[in-house]
Amino acid sequence: MQTQTKKYAATSSLTLERERRVERDRLFKRIRDNWTFYVCVAPFFILFAIFGAYPILASLYYSFTRWDGLSQPIFVGGANYVNLFRDPTFLKVLTNTIYVWLGSTIATLCLAFLLAFLVNHYVSRFRTTFRVVFLFPQLVAPALVAIIISTLFSTNAGLVNTLLGFIVGHKIEYDWFATGVWLKPLVILMIVWRWTGWHFTLFLAGLQTIPTEVYEAARVDGAAGRHIFRFITVPLMVPVFLVSTVTATIGGLQLFDEPYVLTNGTGGTLQLGTTLGLYQYQTAFQDFNFGLASAVSYIIFALVVVFAILNFRLVRSDDSGK
Incomplete structure (x- = not known):
């Protein structure tokens, strides 16, 4: 055997x-x-x-x-990660980044989808022209956009202060960057202006893939416009929403150019304009702490992965519920 x-x-x-x-x-x-x-x-x-x-x-x-x-x-092991989450400045920067990311993502996607919906349903000609026009901001460098915003909101010769002074009847010299309150909204404004056209193109392409027969069948069955939008358009656009949300998340959590130029690399008053990307740059190339900066990069990576997984789970649960 x-x-x-x-x-x-x-x-x-x-x-x-x-x-x-x-x-x-x-x-x-x-x-x-x-x-x-x-x-x-x-x-x-x-x-x-x-x-x-x-x-x-x-x-x-x-x-x-x-x-x-x-x-x-x-x-030093995990000391860099522990020190980051014990640092009040880093926690403030993390809050700033999430605030800018959420605000810019919600505003950009809502505006882009609204424009795409209106163009798809009410514009039969020159749709290609709309795509080209809305994509023009992609040709402008982010640093140049930040310079334009800085000029528009300048204290003495800014167009915004000039228009406000014309409305109220006397000269206004309001410093939009002194307190830091307006830093994050201005950064959000730049992101919305630059990226709305890109998401508009995605949404318009997604809307045009929905067969018109589906809408016609719903109208024959007596469905109102709001019901068609809620139960047909939105569910069929979920995959496109996922792509837009993930790309907006990746860009928003790595944001660097706009806050850097807008605050001259300082992060603004009380670091209210500092994002994770700018904080990483300051840590590496101003404080010369490359170990801590590397830890920040992996925290950004972890945040992107977590939010991407959440988006995929939301889409999967939506598909299983239909």
């Missing part, structure tokens, strides 16, 4: 080794037959490994160290 067992084990081992050799030979043959393809795609993977994968893995390691960029990194 033992002899048969040993023979069976030896036979299985030889068979497994033979199969591995055959698979290895097939792999080498495939590489030899398609070597030109692998040579063509190799530069991408090499560049990605150098400028993509390596920085990601290196920043993950540095997030557990104390490093000023020059000296030898000192491993």
Whole structure:
């Protein structure tokens, strides 16, 4: 019995080794037959490994160290993450970021969907023109938008103060950036102006994929306009809402250009205009604490993942409930 067992084990081992050799030979043959393809795609993977994968893995390691960029990194474990959530400034920055992200996302998506709905239902011609016009803000650099906003809300020669002075009948020299109260609303205004057209294009494309027969059947059945919108348009647009929300989340949680230019890199009064992206920049390139800055980057990554998962779960629950 033992002899048969040993023979069976030896036979299985030889068979497994033979199969591995055959698979290895097939792999080498495939590489030899398609070597030109692998040579063509190799530069991408090499560049990605150098400028993509390596920085990601290196920043993950540095997030557990104390490093000023020059000296030898000192491993501190999870101290950077603990210190961040004990720091009142970081908690304020986190609150600022969530405030700007929520405000800009809600305002941008609502405005973009409203415009797309109106164009889709009431504009039969020149829809392509609308797409082009609404995408014009994408051609303007975020830093330039922030400079324009700074000029419009300037204390002495700003257009906003000039118009308010014309309305009330006397000169107004209100400093919109002194208290920091208006910093976050102005940042939201810039995001809404720049990204509404992009989301408008997505929503318009999604609305045009809904068959007109569905609307006609609903009207024949006596459905009112609000019921058609609630039970047909909105449910069929959920996947598009998901794409827009996820992209807005990724951009909103990494926001840097607008608050940096608007506050000259300082974050404004009492850090009320500082976002996580700006805080990460200040920590790395002003305080030279690259370990802490790396930890901030992974907190941003964790927030993006968490909110993306929540969005997917909401969409899944909506689909299962229909």
